[in-house]
Amino acid sequence: MRNAPTILHLDMDAFFASVEQASKPSLRGKAVVVGGIGPRGVVATASYEARVFGVHSAMPTAQARRLAPNAAYLMPRFALYRSISDQVMALLRELSPLVEPLSLDEAFVDLEAGNVAWDEASARETGARLRADIRAVTGLTGSVGLAASKMLAKIASERAKPDGLILIEPGTERALLSPMPVRTLPGVGPATGDHLRRAGITTVLELSEAGEDELVRLLGKAHGHALYAMALARDDRPVVAEREAKSVSVEDTYAVDIHDRLRIGLEVRRLADRCVRRLRGAGLSGRTIVLKVRRYDFSTLTRSETLRGPTDDPSVIREAAARLLDSVDTTGGVRLLGVGVSGLADYTQEDLFAQAAGELAEETPEESAPDFGPERAEPAAPEWRAGQDVRHPEYGHGWVQGSGLGRVTVRFETPLSAPGRVRTFRSDEAGLEPADPLPLVAQVEAVAEGETEGG
Numbered sequence: 001m002r003n004a005p006t007i008l009h010l011d012m013d014a015f016f017a018s019v020e021q022a023s024k025p026s027l028r029g030k031a032v033v034v035g036g037i038g039p040r041g042v043v044a045t046a047s048y049e050a051r052v053f054g055v056h057s058a059m060p061t062a063q064a065r066r067l068a069p070n071a072a073y074l075m076p077r078f079a080l081y082r083s084i085s086d087q088v089m090a091l092l093r094e095l096s097p098l099v100e101p102l103s104l105d106e107a108f109v110d111l112e113a114g115n116v117a118w119d120e121a122s123a124r125e126t127g128a129r130l131r132a133d134i135r136a137v138t139g140l141t142g143s144v145g146l147a148a149s150k151m152l153a154k155i156a157s158e159r160a161k162p163d164g165l166i167l168i169e170p171g172t173e174r175a176l177l178s179p180m181p182v183r184t185l186p187g188v189g190p191a192t193g194d195h196l197r198r199a200g201i202t203t204v205l206e207l208s209e210a211g212e213d214e215l216v217r218l219l220g221k222a223h224g225h226a227l228y229a230m231a232l233a234r235d236d237r238p239v240v241a242e243r244e245a246k247s248v249s250v251e252d253t254y255a256v257d258i259h260d261r262l263r264i265g266l267e268v269r270r271l272a273d274r275c276v277r278r279l280r281g282a283g284l285s286g287r288t289i290v291l292k293v294r295r296y297d298f299s300t301l302t303r304s305e306t307l308r309g310p311t312d313d314p315s316v317i318r319e320a321a322a323r324l325l326d327s328v329d330t331t332g333g334v335r336l337l338g339v340g341v342s343g344l345a346d347y348t349q350e351d352l353f354a355q356a357a358g359e360l361a362e363e364t365p366e367e368s369a370p371d372f373g374p375e376r377a378e379p380a381a382p383e384w385r386a387g388q389d390v391r392h393p394e395y396g397h398g399w400v401q402g403s404g405l406g407r408v409t410v411r412f413e414t415p416l417s418a419p420g421r422v423r424t425f426r427s428d429e430a431g432l433e434p435a436d437p438l439p440l441v442a443q444v445e446a447v448a449e450g451e452t453e454g455g
Contacts, residue, residue: 006117006123007110008127009107009144010143011105011158014162015081016076017046019081022139024413025415031068033072034075035073035076037386053067053071088134089107091137095111096116098239098241109239127165127167140440144164149233154186155180178205181203182202196218208232247290250275257333265322286310290302290341293328389435398420
């Protein structure tokens with residue numbers, strides 16, 4: 001393990017919810033919950049104001065509504081979150097060539113590899129500068145942890161939240177870890193935590209005192225060795241630069257089970273087209289087409305077909321997905337559909353008949369995962385979603401507060417305005433149309449122009 005705190009862990013604060021608060025002045029300082037807002041929805045992110053009521057990520061939205069009935073419940077805007085994440089990751093890559101993203105809002109950085117930190121003072125200065133740059137570029141806050149290892153840097157950023165910076169000084173690691181619960185360590189989930197608790201081990205100190213042999217007996221060789229080392233503050237895992245994507249996929253969860261076979265087929269076709277757009281946007285192609293179906297009884301099945309060569313041809317991928325659907329019984333209805341492409345390459349096999357060579361793989365069960373709600377393409381008919389950006393020729397830019405019974409309620413405001421006024425329209429209002437999100441901070445060029453004009 002290094003002896004200098006040159007591993008940085010960045011965690012954006014309540015990222016999805018913070019983006020929504022930054023873009024909607026009327027929600028700043030208020031409880032905001034982002035996720036699936038239907039009866040089967042799951043919370044993706046809750047603002048700190050919502051967490052006061054006990055709301056947290058992965059909680060069923062129905063439960064969150066009982067705990068915080070007056071919170072704003074919004075559908076995710078993943079395209080916006082990705083664009084802001086790209087800005088943050090670009091700032092990290094300016095610091096070092098070794099950046100390891102863990103999600104849209106979290107990453108490790110090896111500062112020593114970028115020659116921007118080599119001791120406590122330089123590491124702290126770099127972390128403070130990064131936080132200031134993130135706020136200037138995105139208008140958002142992030143918490144930074146600095147330590148000599150990935151494990152300790154992540155623990156430090158958790159302790160720094162929200163909007164803080166903590167550096168763990170070399171030599172203090174054991175004293176810091178000892179009183180912490182075992183769940184603090186990477187790899188100790190609910191099951192392992194319960195197993196250790198039954199053995200009388202609840203803190204990191206007790207974990208280290210149990211000894212390596214006892215932990216191997218309790219947890220197995222690999223897990224036991226790893227946890228004992230971490231309990232002693234030993235973590236030699238390097239920061240690994242971003243790995244290439246192994247697959248590209250899209251999926252939608254439906255509030256009401258779909259039974260009509262024709263509509264299921266149309267949904268699969270639409271998902272295939274969305275998947276192709278993502279493939280092409282990333283400059284990739286793939287040779288294995290995967291269909292995911294979660295049925296009415298929550299059983300989840302996947303089927304796949306492998307082509308002779310990689311493709312990004314929408315007709316090829318649509319036809320393969322349709323053939324895979326033919327092999328799945330959807331009689332009882334489906335609640336989730338997904339289409340993906342794996343076996344990725346940065347070239348395309350120019351073989352229009354490649355799909356004829358595919359072979360169906362065996363049907364395999366897949367472990368269920370929380371549904372954060374669909375990111376749907378805009379339908380032809382008006383379908384207003386809570387949180388959606390809209391524009392009106394008279395009132396300007398706004399966002400949907402809610403809709404139903406043939407009405408849609410919109411609050412007209414922008415990220416740079418004061419809290420705006422609310423208007424209600426018929427859902428088919430001719431002047432109301434979807435809009436792109438606005439920047440969260442003033443553009444540098446606009447600010448410069450204003451300063452020049454002001455003298």
